[in-house]
Amino acid sequence: MAVEQKELAVGQELVRIEDLHTQFFTEQGIVKAVDGVTFSIEQGKTLGVVGESGCGKSITAMSIMRLLPEPRGRIVKGKITFFPPQQNNINQTSVDITALDRHSSQMRGIRGRHIAMIFQEPMTSLNPVYTVGDQIIEAIQLHQQVDRDTARARAIEVLEQVDIPDPERRISEYPHQMSGGQRQRAMIAMALSCYPSLLIADEPTTALDVTIQAKILRNMRDLQQEYGMSIMLITHDLGVIGRMADEVLVMYVGKKVEQAEVRNIFHNPLHPYTQGLMKSIPLIGLKDKKLVPITGSVPSPFNLPTGCYFAPRCPQAMDRCRREAPPETEPEPGHFVSCWLYK
Amino acid sequence: MTNTDASVKDTRQVLLDVKGLKKYFPIRSGFFQKTTGYVKAVDGVDLFIREGETLGLVGESGCGKTTTGRAILRLYELTDGTVHFRSESGEMIDLSGLSKDEMKAIRREMQIIFQDPFSSLNPRMSIERLIAEPLVVHEIGDRASRHKRVVELLEAVGMSGQVAARYPHEFSGGQRQRIGIARALALNPRLIICDEPVSALDVSVQAQVLNIMKDLQEQMSLTYMFIAHDLSVVEHISDRIGVMYLGRIVELTHSEQLYQNPRHPYTEALLSAIPYADPDMVQEEILLEGNVPDPANAPPGCHFHPRCLYAKPICSKEIPQLVPTKDNPEHFVACHRAEELELIPVQPPERLLKQVGG
Numbered sequence: 001m002a003v004e005q006k007e008l009a010v011g012q013e014l015v016r017i018e019d020l021h022t023q024f025f026t027e028q029g030i031v032k033a034v035d036g037v038t039f040s041i042e043q044g045k046t047l048g049v050v051g052e053s054g055c056g057k058s059i060t061a062m063s064i065m066r067l068l069p070e071p072r073g074r075i076v077k078g079k080i081t082f083f084p085p086q087q088n089n090i091n092q093t094s095v096d097i098t099a100l101d102r103h104s105s106q107m108r109g110i111r112g113r114h115i116a117m118i119f120q121e122p123m124t125s126l127n128p129v130y131t132v133g134d135q136i137i138e139a140i141q142l143h144q145q146v147d148r149d150t151a152r153a154r155a156i157e158v159l160e161q162v163d164i165p166d167p168e169r170r171i172s173e174y175p176h177q178m179s180g181g182q183r184q185r186a187m188i189a190m191a192l193s194c195y196p197s198l199l200i201a202d203e204p205t206t207a208l209d210v211t212i213q214a215k216i217l218r219n220m221r222d223l224q225q226e227y228g229m230s231i232m233l234i235t236h237d238l239g240v241i242g243r244m245a246d247e248v249l250v251m252y253v254g255k256k257v258e259q260a261e262v263r264n265i266f267h268n269p270l271h272p273y274t275q276g277l278m279k280s281i282p283l284i285g286l287k288d289k290k291l292v293p294i295t296g297s298v299p300s301p302f303n304l305p306t307g308c309y310f311a312p313r314c315p316q317a318m319d320r321c322r323r324e325a326p327p328e329t330e331p332e333p334g335h336f337v338s339c340w341l342y343k
Numbered sequence: 344m345t346n347t348d349a350s351v352k353d354t355r356q357v358l359l360d361v362k363g364l365k366k367y368f369p370i371r372s373g374f375f376q377k378t379t380g381y382v383k384a385v386d387g388v389d390l391f392i393r394e395g396e397t398l399g400l401v402g403e404s405g406c407g408k409t410t411t412g413r414a415i416l417r418l419y420e421l422t423d424g425t426v427h428f429r430s431e432s433g434e435m436i437d438l439s440g441l442s443k444d445e446m447k448a449i450r451r452e453m454q455i456i457f458q459d460p461f462s463s464l465n466p467r468m469s470i471e472r473l474i475a476e477p478l479v480v481h482e483i484g485d486r487a488s489r490h491k492r493v494v495e496l497l498e499a500v501g502m503s504g505q506v507a508a509r510y511p512h513e514f515s516g517g518q519r520q521r522i523g524i525a526r527a528l529a530l531n532p533r534l535i536i537c538d539e540p541v542s543a544l545d546v547s548v549q550a551q552v553l554n555i556m557k558d559l560q561e562q563m564s565l566t567y568m569f570i571a572h573d574l575s576v577v578e579h580i581s582d583r584i585g586v587m588y589l590g591r592i593v594e595l596t597h598s599e600q601l602y603q604n605p606r607h608p609y610t611e612a613l614l615s616a617i618p619y620a621d622p623d624m625v626q627e628e629i630l631l632e633g634n635v636p637d638p639a640n641a642p643p644g645c646h647f648h649p650r651c652l653y654a655k656p657i658c659s660k661e662i663p664q665l666v667p668t669k670d671n672p673e674h675f676v677a678c679h680r681a682e683e684l685e686l687i688p689v690q691p692p693e694r695l696l697k698q699v700g701g
Contacts, residue, residue, distance in 0.1 A: 239618030282579030
C-alpha cells in the first residue's frame with residue numbers, strides 16, 4: 001500500500017503544551033479562555049479533558065490545531081511542541097506550533113495529517129455539496145502523494161473501519177443522506193484517513209443517542225488499538241471519561257485544576273471542584289447516593305474572583321484562597337492539583 | 344422510597360391513567376397537500392401514575408416520549424386513547440373529551456417544565472411577570488397577593504425574592520430552570536410533566552435542580568412525569584420507569600427492578616450502552632445493529648425486532664402486548680420472549696455500593 005504508516009511508541013510524549021494562554025479580545029474586554037495550562041499528550045494514550053461549559057477545554061484544542069478565529073482570539077503566550085513520531089527509525093525534529101503561521105504549509109502539513117480533529121456537530125466539518133467520498137479522498141490527496149484510485153481505496157477502507165455499512169456505495173452519498181450517527185462516523189473516517197498520530201475529539205458523541213454513542217466509542221477504542229494513535233477526548237460527560245480515558249485533566253475557568261490517571265481522578269479526587277463533580281453525578285444502582293451539587297455558578301469571564309477562581313463555590317475555601325491563586329503541586333506521583341489544601 | 348420489594352402493593356391512588364394513547368402526525372405531500380401517510384409518534388401507550396410518585400419515561404430521540412407528555416396535557420389533539428385525571432374532588436375525568444374551557448380549568452392542576460431554559464422564558468418579561476403570568480391568566484389574586492406569591496415561589500426554588508425585578512438574560516441556565524419550575528408551581532399543580540428539565544445543564548447545576556425538584560415534591564406532594572434520555576438521571580429521581588421505543592412502551596417497572604432485572608432486550612441494550620462514570624465498572628456493551636427505524640414506516644410486529652438479538656419469527660408478525668410478568672404484577676413488558684430470556688442487569692462496582700451503604 002502506498003499510504004505510509006507512522007511508527008508509534010506508546011507512552012512517548014507526542015504533544016507538550018506549556019503555559020498556554022489563549023485570549024479573546026471582545027468589545028466587553030479580554031476573555032482569558034485558556035489561562036496558563038501545561039500538560040502533555042502521550043503516544044497511544046487517551047487523555048480525557050473534562051470541565052463545564054466555558055472552562056476552556058475546546059479552546060485548548062483549537063489552539064493546538066491553530067484554528068482560532070485570529071486575531072480576535074489568539075495564543076498570547078506559551079508553547080505547543082509537537083514531536084512527530086519516528087519514521088523509518090529516524091527521529092523527526094520537533095515543531096513549536098505556536099511559532100508557525102497558521103496558514104503556512106508546515107502548519108497545514110500538521111493539521112489534518114498528524115493532528116486531526118472531530119467535532120460535536122459533524123456538519124461543521126462536512127461540506128453538504130460534496131459527497132462524503134470526495135471529501136475523504138481530497139483529505140488524503142492533500143496530505144499524501146497518492147493517485148485518486150489509491151485514495152479512493154483508502155477512503156473505502158476507513159469508512160469500513162468506522163462501521164459504515166456498504167462503504168463502496170455509501171462513498172458516493174452526500175452528508176444529508178446519512179443519519180446523525182453515520183455522519184459522525186464519516187467525519188471520524190475522514191479524520192483517520194491520514195493515520196493521524198493525535199485525534200482530538202471535541203464532544204464527539206454528545207449529540208447522539210446512547211446506543212449510537214456506545215458504537216462510536218467502541219470504534220474509537222478499536223481504531224486506537226490498531227493504529228496506536230493518541231486521543232484527546234474533550235467532554236463534559238464523566239461516564240464517557242470513565243469508559244475511555246487513561247489520563248484525565250480537569251479544567252475550570254481556563255485553568256487546569258487537576259490531572260491524574262483515570263482511577264485516581266474517580267477514586268481519589270483531590271481538588272474540591274473534582275470532588276464536587278463526582279458528588280453531583282447520579283449513577284444507576286446508587287439511588288441512595290445523595291447528590292451534593294456545587295453551589296453557585298461559574299463566574300463571568302469579565303468578573304473573575306481574585307485568588308483561586310473556584311474559591312467562591314468551594315466548601316473548603318480558606319482566606320488564602322481568596323487572595324492568591326494556588327500553584328500546582330504533585331501530592332502523589334503523577335497526580336497534579338492546584339489547590340492550597342495540598343501546599 | 345423503599346419499593347425494592349416490588350410485591351408490596353402500592354396503595355396510593357392513581358392520579359393519571361393513560362390508555363391506548365395514540366398521536367399520529369399526517370405526512371402531506373403534493374400540490375393538494377394530500378395526506379400520504381402518518382408518523383406514528385405515539386402508537387398505543389398505556390401508563391398510570393400514582394399520587395406523589397415520579398414516573399420516568401426514557402428512550403432515544405424519536406421514541407415519542409415528549410409527544411406522550413404533550414398529548415397528556417392535550418397540547419396536541421389525541422388521535423386515539425383516553426387520559427383520565429383524578430380531579431381535586433376525587434373523580435376521574437377523561438381529558439380527551441373536554442372542551443377548551445374545561446381543559447383550561449384543569450390545566451391549573453397540570454403543568455409542564457421544558458428542556459431549554461433559554462427559550463422557554465420570554466426575554467422581555469421580568470421574572471415577576473413570568474412567574475405571575477399563570478396567576479394572571481387564571482385571574483387569581485390581586486397585584487399585591489401575586490407579588491407575595493412570586494417571592495414565595497422564588498424562595499421555594501432556592502432563589503431570593505429580590506430577583507423578581509430582573510430579566511431572564513441575567514441568569515445562568517440552572518437559575519433559569521429554577522425560574523421555570525417556580526412558574527410551573529404558581530398555580531399549585533398536582534401533576535408536573537418535566538420534559539428533559541436538566542439535559543441542557545452542566546452536571547454540577549443539574550444536581551442542584553434535581554435536588555430542588557425532589558424537595559419540592561416532598562413539601563408540596565407533587566406528582567412528576569419525568570421525561571429524559573439520560574437513564575442515570577431518570578433512575579435517580581423516579582419511583583418507576585417506562586422505557587419507550589418507537590412510539591410504544593416496551594417495559595415499565597420500579598426503577599430498581601429495571602436495572603436489576605431488565606426483561607426487554609431493548610432495555611438491556613440501553614442499560615449496557617450507558618457509560619458508567621467509574622473506571623472500575625465492567626461493562627460489555629451490547630451493540631445494536633442499524634438505526635432506530637423511521638416512525639412513518641415502522642416495522643411490523645414488535646418495532647424492535649429488526650435490531651433485536653433474540654428475535655424469533657413471531658416477533659415480526661405479532662405486536663407484543665404490554666403485560667405484567669408472571670412473578671411481578673408491577674413489572675410490565677412488551678416482549679414475546681420476556682418470560683424465557685435471561686438478560687444482563689447493571690451491577691454497580693462494589694466499592695461504590697459500600698460508599699453509599701456506609
